[in-house]
Amino acid sequence: MTVNIRRLNASQSDFDSELAKLLAWDDSVDHQVNETVRHILHEVKTRGDQAVLEFTEKFDRLKVASVAELEMSQSRLQQALKAIPEDQRVALEKAAARVRDYHERQNQKSWQYQDEDGTVLGQKVTPLDRAGLYVPGGKAAYPSSVLMNAIPAKVAGVGEIIMVVPTPDGVVNDLVLAAAAIACVDRVFTVGGAQAVGALAYGTETIPAVDKIVGPGNIFVATAKREVFGTVGIDMIAGPSEILVICDGKTDPDWIAMDLFSQAEHDEQAQSILISPDAGFLDAVEASINRLLPTMERADIIRTSMTDRAALIQVADLSEAAKVSNRIAPEHLELSVEDPKTLLDEIRHAGAIFLGRYTAEALGDYCAGPNHVLPTSGTARFSSPLGVYDFQKRSSIIGFTAQGADRMGRVASVLARGEGLTAHARSAEYRIKYDE
Structure with missing residues (x-):
């Protein structure tokens, strides 16, 4: 089945309106989801552990006598680290080292100065006391998310990291627990969904309240984070994954097609966009997409994503490509061109920018070092990747x-x-x- 990808040309008279249609994404919360989440949060806030136990049994089919039984000990985390295949352990450790090294360079220190009267002015930088990390469970198990969220918090000096991860039917993912061990997570509870967010936000008899909740989740988790914001801080409300590639037409079309797939395979709402001044290259990439798609394990998801939300955009030159990219403000931006550093000067809005033909976005997801928690849905116009600064607060000093x-x-x-x-x-x- 051939995938027909939307084509746009920046020179067409209705380009702005067509681009707006392409980018439109409805992030409004379903009324029923909202009501369900509010009910769960209220129950957890007022009934604590007992509500967490009831919802865990209902949604994860996991029945235990106490929330304490849902906590994973540090010895269990170390056991998971020893149990996973050696190549996975080595890969996690290498990725963690790079993520830690990068984020240590973000660490901000307190500072002071004196004016002409001897008045002391400055800023005291203080880490959060406690952070909560939500990690998806079940089929969507992402050890990379553990590293990307926990390590910056540790580098910032957060006193305690509480991780929550659902284990439907009691099935535990050792790779996620191993990542928690490597990232030095302090406590892990096998609780998920809105009830886990509520427990982190309000605290229960067993699960301590945190100052900020970070980490991805499904619509119930995202809605719960939106609801508890103000009681606690949150990282962001993330939309579908996005990739935008600007290419001069000289990169292997198969490489570009696979880069587009790398985000399309996340879910049907993910968005993959290619911009190039070379119409023939756009044709070549489309041909690669249709040839390679049947070889993909998540072909059905990719096909829906590419059909509904992908686009191939022709522009006059790379400068116009940069202007279109700035209008989109993508989560991930690949500059697959001969001289990416020159084009970089024209880029104003992007979550992460990948320079050159050899820099696949996938490297940024796992082991490059910078954080893969990035602003989506155009919010890169005013927000930044998750970092050490998200786990620190600043107090003004005046004397x-x-x-x-x-x-x-x-x-x-x-x-x-x-x-x-x-x-x-x-x-x-x-x-x-x-x-x-």
Whole structure:
């Protein structure tokens, strides 16, 4: 079955409107899902462990007498690390080392300086006390997500990381537990869904409340994270996976087709876009897509994704390609061109940027080092990849000397009285010297 991929040309009169249609994605929460999630969260908030046990039995078909039985010991994590095949353990360790090395360079330190009056100003950077990490379970088991979420938190100095992962029917994924061991996760509970998010947000008799919840999940998890935001921090509400490739037409078409597949295979709503000034190359990539698709294990998912949401876009030149890319603000952007560093200067909005023909996006998902938790659905216009900074908070430091309080108190007095806030003004004026 041939896949007919949408074609657009930046020179067509309706290009902007057609591009908007291509990018449109409905992230509105289903009313029934919302009601279900709110009910679950309320039950967990008010009934704690007992509610978690009931929902775990209902949704994961796992019946235990206490939430304590759902906690995996550190010895169990180490057991999983020893049980997985050696090549998987080595790969996890190598990936973890690169992720740790990259994120250590993001670590921010507190800083201070003095102005001319000796007044001390600065910023105190403090890690969160406790972070919660949601990890999908069952068929969707992602040890790479454990590394990408837990390691930055550890580098930031977070006091305790609580990981939750569903184990439907009691089936445990040793690769996920091994990743938790390597990433030095402190506690692991085999709880999933909205009930796990609620437990992390509100705390129960057994599961401690956290300050921030990170990690991917299904629509119930995403909806729950949206609901508890404000009680706790969250990383982001992620949309479907995205890849945009800008190519000059000189990369092997099979490489590009497989790069597009690498995101399309995530789910039917994933979006894969290729932009090139070479119409013949777009044809060649489409031919590669149709030739290679039958060889893919997740062919049905890829086919739906490519049919519904993919596009091949022709532009006049690479500069116009960069402009279209900035309009899209993709999660992943491959610059598969002869001189990617020059084109990089024209890129303003992208979650992660992959330079050159040999830099497959898949490397970024697992072991390049930078975080694979990235802004989607155009939010790269104003947000960034998950990083150490997401697990730190900043407090302003202000310490006036008598001289500084006198000088700046006069400024504050004028501004406060201009706003009609006389208590503010008089508070500052008490520190002013009027005997000059």
